[in-house]
Amino acid sequence: MNAQDFPLYGAERRGAPVTAFTRVSDGDILERGYIFDPDISVVMDESLLDDPLANPLAGLRRGGVLLVNTRRSAEAYRRTREDITILTVDLTDLALKVLGRPVLSAASAAAAARVLSIAEASLQRAVADELEEIGVGGGLAAKNLELAGLIYAKLKPMRLETRELGAAETLVPLSVIVSGSGSEDAVSTGNSYLRRTGDWRTYRPVIDYARCTDCMVCYAYCPESAMSVKDDGRISIDYDNCKGCLICVTECPLRAIVKQQEGVA
Amino acid sequence: MKNDRLITGNFAAAWAARLARVDYIPAYPITPQTEIIETLAKWVREGLMDARLVQVESEHSMLTAAGAASLTGARVFSATSSQGLLYGLEMLYNMSGWRAPMVLVNVSRALAAPITLAPDHNDVLAARDSGSVQLHAENAQEVVDLGLLAYRIAEDRRVRLPAIVNLDGFFLSFTREKVDIPEQAKVDEFLPEYKVADPFSATRPVSKGSSVMEGFAYSYFHYHIHEAAQRAREVLREASQDYESLFGRRYGPVEAFMLDDAEYVLVISNSFATLGKQAVVSLRKDGVPAGLLKLRMLRPFPVQEVASTLRGRKVVAVFDQNLSPGSGGILYPEVTSALYHLRDRPKSVLPVVGGLGGKDITKHEMMAVFERMRALGRNGETAPAPMYLMRDDEMARVNRMLSVARGVQPKK
Numbered sequence A: 001m002n003a004q005d006f007p008l009y010g011a012e013r014r015g016a017p018v019t020a021f022t023r024v025s026d027g028d029i030l031e032r033g034y035i036f037d038p039d040i041s042v043v044m045d046e047s048l049l050d051d052p053l054a055n056p057l058a059g060l061r062r063g064g065v066l067l068v069n070t071r072r073s074a075e076a077y078r079r080t081r082e083d084i085t086i087l088t089v090d091l092t093d094l095a096l097k098v099l100g101r102p103v104l105s106a107a108s109a110a111a112a113a114r115v116l117s118i119a120e121a122s123l124q125r126a127v128a129d130e131l132e133e134i135g136v137g138g139g140l141a142a143k144n145l146e147l148a149g150l151i152y153a154k155l156k157p158m159r160l161e162t163r164e165l166g167a168a169e170t171l172v173p174l175s176v177i178v179s180g181s182g183s184e185d186a187v188s189t190g191n192s193y194l195r196r197t198g199d200w201r202t203y204r205p206v207i208d209y210a211r212c213t214d215c216m217v218c219y220a221y222c223p224e225s226a227m228s229v230k231d232d233g234r235i236s237i238d239y240d241n242c243k244g245c246l247i248c249v250t251e252c253p254l255r256a257i258v259k260q261q262e263g264v265a
Numbered sequence B: 001m002k003n004d005r006l007i008t009g010n011f012a013a014a015w016a017a018r019l020a021r022v023d024y025i026p027a028y029p030i031t032p033q034t035e036i037i038e039t040l041a042k043w044v045r046e047g048l049m050d051a052r053l054v055q056v057e058s059e060h061s062m063l064t065a066a067g068a069a070s071l072t073g074a075r076v077f078s079a080t081s082s083q084g085l086l087y088g089l090e091m092l093y094n095m096s097g098w099r100a101p102m103v104l105v106n107v108s109r110a111l112a113a114p115i116t117l118a119p120d121h122n123d124v125l126a127a128r129d130s131g132s133v134q135l136h137a138e139n140a141q142e143v144v145d146l147g148l149l150a151y152r153i154a155e156d157r158r159v160r161l162p163a164i165v166n167l168d169g170f171f172l173s174f175t176r177e178k179v180d181i182p183e184q185a186k187v188d189e190f191l192p193e194y195k196v197a198d199p200f201s202a203t204r205p206v207s208k209g210s211s212v213m214e215g216f217a218y219s220y221f222h223y224h225i226h227e228a229a230q231r232a233r234e235v236l237r238e239a240s241q242d243y244e245s246l247f248g249r250r251y252g253p254v255e256a257f258m259l260d261d262a263e264y265v266l267v268i269s270n271s272f273a274t275l276g277k278q279a280v281v282s283l284r285k286d287g288v289p290a291g292l293l294k295l296r297m298l299r300p301f302p303v304q305e306v307a308s309t310l311r312g313r314k315v316v317a318v319f320d321q322n323l324s325p326g327s328g329g330i331l332y333p334e335v336t337s338a339l340y341h342l343r344d345r346p347k348s349v350l351p352v353v354g355g356l357g358g359k360d361i362t363k364h365e366m367m368a369v370f371e372r373m374r375a376l377g378r379n380g381e382t383a384p385a386p387m388y389l390m391r392d393d394e395m396a397r398v399n400r401m402l403s404v405a406r407g408v409q410p411k412k
Helices: A046-050 A074-080 A091-098 A105-115 A120-133 A138-154 A217-221 A247-251 B009-019 B034-045 B059-072 B082-098 B122-126 B140-155 B184-190 B215-247 B273-285 B303-310 B331-339 B363-379 B392-405
Strands: A002-008 A019-025 A040-043 A065-069 A085-089 A203-207 A227-229 A235-237 A257-261 B004-008 B024-027 B052-055 B077-080 B103-108 B133-136 B163-168 B176-180 B254-257 B264-269 B290-295 B297-299 B315-320 B348-353
Touching: A040 A046, A040 A105, A046 A065, A065 A074, A065 A105, A074 A085, A085 A105, A091 A105, A091 A138, A105 A120, A105 A138, A120 A138, A203 A235, A217 A227, A217 A247, A247 A257, B004 B009, B009 B034, B009 B077, B009 B103, B009 B140, B009 B163, B009 B176, B024 B034, B024 B059, B024 B077, B034 B052, B034 B077, B059 B077, B059 B082, B077 B082, B082 B103, B082 B122, B082 B215, B103 B122, B103 B140, B133 B140, B140 B163, B140 B176, B140 B184, B140 B215, B184 B215, B215 B297, B254 B273, B254 B303, B264 B273, B264 B303, B264 B331, B264 B363, B273 B290, B273 B363, B290 B303, B303 B331, B315 B331, B315 B363, B331 B348, B348 B363
Parallel strands: A040 A065, A065 A085, B024 B052, B077 B103, B103 B163, B133 B163, B264 B290, B264 B315, B315 B348
Antiparallel strands: A002 A019, A002 B176, A203 A257, A227 A235, B004 B176, B133 B297, B254 B290
């Protein structure tokens, strides 16, 4: 049995979307890099399903499995695509209950392993090995193993019979590629607000205006410039771009900012 | 006995340094290489390596320190990438002039601007003429194996030059795959202690790289560097035999993949060779006589092997994951000049440029290259226009980015 994995991330930022690919094969793996036509797609953050840049459903093979980390039922995603099996499981909730924080690596590995009929003993060993490699042992490792076991028991193995979508690809000739000016600049600067990084949050900071004195400490500490002053002079949070780092919650001298889990009323 | 582990290309590079029992590691961080140095720093701290690791202030200082240390008789390792390699490039030329061997791992990353972290080979090929030996790895197993072979070559009395082992960022540096980590005792048998005839020492001053002023003296030394680089071929041959008898893996300067009776041959290097092999296997299943020649040793250039494996083929394509603006792919003229003198040279050699800045290459694109080769075989065209790979879906994404840059609000 051969295996290969490949993570992709941009410049390191906490909370930014990442993509990782895993291949498993009885024979040699004559591929590397991107997987364009996965058999199974695990979406650890449901907001990415609507993100045109992430587009996690692109290329997912007919008969493939989409596994979504969500509180919603599979029924809610039924209209996404008719030719795949959709499974949902609330990994974040279980991770919060067992680990006390929304760290989903062991959880999502367990979900994928179960669907792919990988033996639980192999999963447990992999989780232990991975954590040991990054220096996590003792109680935290035990909790991750417990979490993996819980999720493994929640799902059922699937028999995968998939085929490619068969989307047509064409090559573009050089003459077309170079038909522009060739020296394009970003003339519309400051367009990063178009990227709704607020979708990355697990927790949102909420201001308790009864206690807030507009001292502006949160404004000074916010690394994303997501704090602004409204016309009435009060501080407000730009939830489209706040990534939920919660530095403001920590720094507020009056404890006037509290955290609330996203999607929980 | 096999010691299979699932490790990244970067981890494999660190293992090569550890198994070679390096003495000195001058270091400077840069993505996607940093993990190598971090791993070595951890091992040194834990006492798993008896080496001195020093973080210096730049790649220029790093290679200066590396060269000086090498001349004291220390076995030296370091790693860099992209802009870092270019910043240190001046000292790489000095090291070959000092005849100071070391192994430098370069984790390929395309050069700015525009800035990216993903790979192509303009960085490592900028060091092409520096007098360093270059070995390019396709997979993590090759990273550790070529790393050890590189020490044998670089430190050999006939060579004494720095050696670069190249691996692609992301597609290899951060990709985990199965690697058989060589046994330390066998590596000790394979790799003799590094000795310098007249080492730098505090009590016995030695001068290296003195000024010559006169062109004839400069020429004399540079012809020697050239000769030393040429000799790296025979040293690789010998070292590779020893390596095979100890570890069961043999590494020539090129790798022939399904070349028996192949009429359409793709010439390629580094990690995307895997993608080329996938296309070849698929074409062979359909009865198409496709094959692949992987360039593993880029300096010295394997002229003989390229000529003997490509002679008599119908059509050859050279896949360059690099671009020399105003010329084209950098390896294309090297491959074609190795073929020029052959009476039975391939009629058409197709230039292909692809994978710049880590642009992914789909199976469809690889197949399109072979498709084009077969068309050339049919129509007998001898001066084919180069292929510059780009897909329509990628072009659509470029146009979308350009419209955002111009201030057009994108549709959800």
